[in-house]
Amino acid sequence: MSTDYYALLGVDKGATADEIKKAYRKLARELHPDVNPDPVAQEKFKMVTAAYEVLSDAEKRQMYDVGGDPRQGGFGGGQGGFDFGDIMDAFFGGNGGNQRGPRTRARRGQDALIRIQIDLSAAVFGATRDITVDTATTCGACSGSGMDGDSQPVVCAMCKGRGEMQQMQRSFLGNIMTTRACPNCQGFGTTIAHPCHECSGDGRVRTRRTMTIQIPAGVDTGTRIQLTGEGEVGPNGGSAGDLYVEIVQASHPVFERHGDELHCSVEVPMTSAALGSTITLETLDGPEDLDVKPGTQSGEQLILRGKGAARLRGGQRGDLHVHLEVRVPTNLDAEQTELLKKLASLRSEDAIRVSGESDENGGGLFSRLKDAFNQK
Numbered sequence: 001m002s003t004d005y006y007a008l009l010g011v012d013k014g015a016t017a018d019e020i021k022k023a024y025r026k027l028a029r030e031l032h033p034d035v036n037p038d039p040v041a042q043e044k045f046k047m048v049t050a051a052y053e054v055l056s057d058a059e060k061r062q063m064y065d066v067g068g069d070p071r072q073g074g075f076g077g078g079q080g081g082f083d084f085g086d087i088m089d090a091f092f093g094g095n096g097g098n099q100r101g102p103r104t105r106a107r108r109g110q111d112a113l114i115r116i117q118i119d120l121s122a123a124v125f126g127a128t129r130d131i132t133v134d135t136a137t138t139c140g141a142c143s144g145s146g147m148d149g150d151s152q153p154v155v156c157a158m159c160k161g162r163g164e165m166q167q168m169q170r171s172f173l174g175n176i177m178t179t180r181a182c183p184n185c186q187g188f189g190t191t192i193a194h195p196c197h198e199c200s201g202d203g204r205v206r207t208r209r210t211m212t213i214q215i216p217a218g219v220d221t222g223t224r225i226q227l228t229g230e231g232e233v234g235p236n237g238g239s240a241g242d243l244y245v246e247i248v249q250a251s252h253p254v255f256e257r258h259g260d261e262l263h264c265s266v267e268v269p270m271t272s273a274a275l276g277s278t279i280t281l282e283t284l285d286g287p288e289d290l291d292v293k294p295g296t297q298s299g300e301q302l303i304l305r306g307k308g309a310a311r312l313r314g315g316q317r318g319d320l321h322v323h324l325e326v327r328v329p330t331n332l333d334a335e336q337t338e339l340l341k342k343l344a345s346l347r348s349e350d351a352i353r354v355s356g357e358s359d360e361n362g363g364g365l366f367s368r369l370k371d372a373f374n375q376k
């Protein structure tokens with residue numbers, strides 16, 4: 001009994017290798033057990049695959065053309081270790097287009113995140129810090145393999161190394177073939193008979209280590225510094241994830257930060273505000289002399305260009321805004337009171353009263369209003 005391989009694939013005897021490939025590919029897509037669970041289709045799939053196995057091989061095709069059958073045993077016997085998967089892979093690339101076979105034990109590790117608190121000065125100028133991280137690192141005893149000594153992984157007895165199990169399920173749509181990870185080897189295709197005693201087969205151990213990191217100038221609360229490959233090492237020799245260091249900037253007793261601008265307030269005695277003076281302010285860059293002009297009013301601000309916080313990119317710095325608050329003296333002694341009264345008299349400010357009362361209620365309110373108008 002001879003089978004017509006050309007007829008099975010639906011090509012004529014003179015078909016080119018390319019035509020044969022195309023014809024098989026078309027049929028395989030219709031008949032492959034993954035798409036078509038019908039037993040008749042599966043039988044036909046075996047037959048067209050056998051035909052393709054012969055006709056796609058120039059030597060076997062020639063043997064067949066002269067009357068021999070290179071397959072001899074015919075179809076369906078399953079002899080010769082014929083693997084449909086191989087054929088499908090050759091056509092559809094990779095793993096038959098649909099993650100097949102055992103998965104690898106090695107996986108990339110997870111990213112890790114730690115937060116560190118720094119002061120304003122470190123955030124503005126950058127700093128070097130030692131941080132302690134607690135992450136999974138490669139097990140030194142097994143170098144990440146997870147195996148004890150020289151032992152080797154053993155092919156899984158349940159799935160024969162395929163890592164997956166196929167199961168036929170009946171549904172109202174017909175039989176459906178499902179594939180799931182092998183429960184014996186968790187889909188790895190192999191089992192580890194003698195796991196490493198240090199890491200119990202995981203290939204990694206938790207380690208606390210100290211590392212030095214560079215904090216760039218201009219970081220702010222919420223800035224994350226990425227350290228590639230310093231995160232958790234993956235299981236069984238997988239590459240490490242990244243480590244993210246998140247910055248928390250501690251509040252400063254004097255300066256308040258808004259982006260790259262800094263703000264602070266400075267109290268100026270009434271006399272200094274009136275007469276003008278110089279105030280020395282300790283900035284992040286060291287002492288700065290502030291020139292308080294005569295007649296300075298409460299609420300005015302002095303701007304020190306480039307003395308603020310740094311920008312993370314570009315390197316420039318923002319400004320420092322110094323808000324001046326004029327302080328009126330309290331608890332005047334007799335002599336000071338006399339002097340101020342004299343000053344008030346000289347400036348005719350003692351006369352600004354609504355009804356000649358000596359208390360601050362009426363006159364005070366009136367002067368405030370008057371001053372407010374005079375300032376415009």
Ligand SMILES: [Zn+2]
Pocket residue numbers: 139140141142143144145146147196197198199200201202203204
């Ligand atoms: Zn180990």
Ligand SMILES: [Zn+2]
Pocket residue numbers: 156157158159160161162163164182183184185186187188189190
């Ligand atoms: Zn298995």
